[in-house]
Amino acid sequence: MASHVNRIAVLAGDGIGPEVMGATMLVAKELEKKHGLQLEWKEGWVGGAAIDAKGKALPDETVELCRSAKAVLFGSVGGPKWENLPPNEQPERAALLPLRKIFGLYANLRPAVLYPELVKCSPLHPDRVAGGFDLLVVRELTGGLYFGQPKETTKTARGERAVDTMVYETHEIERVAEVAFRAASFRKKRVTLADKANVLETSLLWRKVVRGVAARHPAITLDFIYADNAAMQLVRDPGRFDVLLCENLFGDMLSDQAAAVAGSLGMLPSASLGEGSFGLYEPAGGSAPDIAGKGVANPIAQILSLALLCEMSLGQPEAAESIRQAVAGAIREGWRTADLAVAGEKKVGTQEIAKEIARRVALGRGKG
Ligand code: IPM
Ligand code: MN
Numbered sequence: 001m002a003s004h005v006n007r008i009a010v011l012a013g014d015g016i017g018p019e020v021m022g023a024t025m026l027v028a029k030e031l032e033k034k035h036g037l038q039l040e041w042k043e044g045w046v047g048g049a050a051i052d053a054k055g056k057a058l059p060d061e062t063v064e065l066c067r068s069a070k071a072v073l074f075g076s077v078g079g080p081k082w083e084n085l086p087p088n089e090q091p092e093r094a095a096l097l098p099l100r101k102i103f104g105l106y107a108n109l110r111p112a113v114l115y116p117e118l119v120k121c122s123p124l125h126p127d128r129v130a131g132g133f134d135l136l137v138v139r140e141l142t143g144g145l146y147f148g149q150p151k152e153t154t155k156t157a158r159g160e161r162a163v164d165t166m167v168y169e170t171h172e173i174e175r176v177a178e179v180a181f182r183a184a185s186f187r188k189k190r191v192t193l194a195d196k197a198n199v200l201e202t203s204l205l206w207r208k209v210v211r212g213v214a215a216r217h218p219a220i221t222l223d224f225i226y227a228d229n230a231a232m233q234l235v236r237d238p239g240r241f242d243v244l245l246c247e248n249l250f251g252d253m254l255s256d257q258a259a260a261v262a263g264s265l266g267m268l269p270s271a272s273l274g275e276g277s278f279g280l281y282e283p284a285g286g287s288a289p290d291i292a293g294k295g296v297a298n299p300i301a302q303i304l305s306l307a308l309l310c311e312m313s314l315g316q317p318e319a320a321e322s323i324r325q326a327v328a329g330a331i332r333e334g335w336r337t338a339d340l341a342v343a344g345e346k347k348v349g350t351q352e353i354a355k356e357i358a359r360r361v362a363l364g365r366g367k368g
Pocket of ligand 2: 252253256
């Protein structure tokens with residue numbers, strides 16, 4: 001058999017990153033065997049760990065490693081140890097934002113799924129989420145207030161003046177909207193654009209461009225919602241959304257909210273994509289320094305990030321599906337990490353639940 005090496009850059013980072021990544025590798029090994037994948041996993045430094053080891057949060061060698069890879073499996077970065085560094089040197093700003101920009105990862109997909117068995121974990125009243133829900137936030141990731149120029153703090157006669165700039169051009173909106181419509185075509189065929197078209201110029205442009213993209217996708221329904229109202233609807237009736245499309249900052253906030261109503265940040269993966277198949281895959285939650293090193297973190301977000309990687313960067317939808325089935329099976333059978341266990345339920349650790357998921361992947365079954 002011709003050997004075709006698919007290199008994956010593994011950047012575990014800080015906090016719970018290394019332990020959930022370790023747990024995910026247990027699943028990856030079984031997946032490789034089961035689906036005949038030939039993957040080459042290459043670890044690199046990132047975040048606070050990279051500051052300590054190499055002097056900066058995103059060393060050049062890590063960027064080169066990512067460049068040489070098909071995809072990046074990313075853990076999480078940041079923690080109290082690096083919080084007193086100047087803002088531009090802190091792990092989040094100095095590692096994650098440049099990675100997104102360097103690799104042109106303009107579309108961030110954040111699925112928020114509430115499994116029916118985990119309805120009790122949602123902070124919402126069970127009546128509002130009975131049966132669970134499944135929505136996808138598509139967030140623009142390389143524009144808007146995060147990167148717009150000018151971005152600066154200057155001295156004035158009365159003190160200081162700080163500026164961030166929200167700027168979007170047609171092509172930046174068009175390409176991410178295209179991703180949202182394509183995603184909707186495999187789902188419930190509905191795109192909702194969250195904006196502030198009652199206030200912002202950029203939102204008016206978003207509406208105009210997104211309408212244009214919608215015209216190319218007649219099978220998909222498009223509607224609009226003000227972002228503040230979207231925040232409210234997410235806690236009233238999250239099931240009303242299918243694909244929620246947002247500019248960068250609205251997407252940042254609304255995706256956290258979607259994640260929270262889905263029960264636990266520990267369950268939610270994300271994919272950041274650009275042109276082509278390269279992507280960066282990471283859990284939606286952060287580095288959770290408060291529980292790091294204790295072996296109790298939920299590795300499912302990282303494991304499901306691997307599933308997204310298989311599907312979107314490797315073209316292996318069956319491998320992705322077998323991970324999802326294994327996760328759903330473990331949840332159905334009552335496997336719960338601390339974040340998921342409600343009173344009286346038995347808690348298992350990071351490694352234990354990962355081993356169970358890996359076992360199910362190896363058996364090729366989600367059930368029983
Ligand atoms: C996220 C994070 C980042 C963001 C931070 C860490 C820079 O909150 O990925 O959602 O704001 O994009
Ligand atoms: Mn965020």
